[in-house]
Amino acid sequence: MRINPINNTITNYQTKTNYQKSHANQNNNITDLGLLNKNYNQINFKGIPAKDSLEMVLKIPLEDRLASMFEKVEPGDLILVGKELSEAKNKMLKSIDNIDNIISRVFFLPEHKYRGYLGFFTDKDWNKEIINLNDFELKLMDSKTIKTDYLTPYDTYYIFDDDLIALPGAKEPVQIKAAPKCDLNGFRKNFCKAVDFTKMEKSEIEKINKKMLSQLTRETKEVSSKVTFKDVGGQDELIKELKRSILYPLKYPDMYESFDVNRGFILYGPPGTGKTHIARALANEADANFVSLNGLEMESKWVGESEENWRNLFEEAKEKQPSIIFIDEVDAIGKSRGGNDVHGDKTLNQVLTLISDLDQSKDNLFVIGATNNFKSLDKALTRSGRLSKHIEVKLPDQNGVKQIFDIHSKKKPLDRNIDKEALIKKLYDLRTSGSDIRYVINEAHIIGYDRAGIHDKMENGTITGKDKRNFKILQEDFDKAIEKFVETRNGTEARPIGFNKV
């Protein structure tokens, strides 16, 4: 074991205050152990067991170790101080909302002398910040102005050089220093445990993406939890067909063991005819997991990552089977095939592989694509064995309009004198979709609120329960709503999604 000779470490410390004196004494301890020379950086741990070297290096005052860390850290790095790393991590989790950047590296400084845990980081403008990782208030002092402040538990605060932090169990406060007393560059690794997440980034991204997808699944399930076939109007024939080809195989897979079940579908037809609505209802009727996606978004948002995402998505849907994967605007996938969009081609190929696999496997998983533009679909998607069954979703006939009207006006306060039959005929003549009908009903409700002064009362806070009870949507409200709808459709205003030009 070779230990470098000690020089005059202590004489280099200017012992101005008691506080600094005490630190000098702590350094004294190190020098007593015969480990330090003038600059620290010739401390030599060769031959000393790791356990002991840590013990020795812990004699370097926390504030010097901290200052040395601050020389190294960058935005995105986190310094944790305390007894145990696992405990520090748990405490940090309680405070994570206060940190905006992604943590790329964590440096843990073990500290046994004080009670409590601290976190430090530099924000994007390189300001130093402290996190109080304790359930008690932390006393901070500005050594220049002698001002004292208290940092509430799990909160963050800017700190500046020379600020003092009072920690329970400490005789003297810990000072934030611009630089350590001596150069500690050479042996940070001896007093600090570093966890580098930067190399893990790829897998982390995957994990985040996966989480996002499962949230998507959950959210969609929640949103769609109430929609059933009872909420779909004017599509009786279509529902009958979907029951036979999707609902029953999903619900009673045993009955279809000897079948070649077609698992890929395309619903096509004008916007707003209820393609998404029906697919949701289908999933709920079968109590299946429903994943709703948009081909356009998948192509643009997830460029580069999208192949991987598609694979994850299918895997997750298989895990949670029975499942329906619904892809709206499915025509966007592979639209640019043959063009310059390399990502689009790659995504299409990936999707094709996944869909082809589906037909061969026994997984209880269906893929339904929806499009308003069937002709523009890539033929590779619609070929047999892929999204090969194509079902048209038409605009409702007059009876269908009535059914949809009833569904969406069920909870509306309609005046008894409304000529419902004439209204339905009018809506049918206008070749409205389910989405249009819903729009007209809601618009009539809003116009009615205006007419009855309800909006004004809400504005000045004089609205009462009686106003709600007495309110009715009148014929004139519907007339105006239809007028507005026609105007909108003719392009005098921006068209809400789902409006089709006839």
Ligand code: ADP
């Ligand atoms: P698409 O997917 O065909 O563009 P959507 O399913 O998104 O149409 O329709 C939008 C909304 O219009 C639905 O959420 C639903 O409230 C209503 N809607 C559309 N078609 C129907 C229908 N046949 N029955 C009841 N409501 C419908």
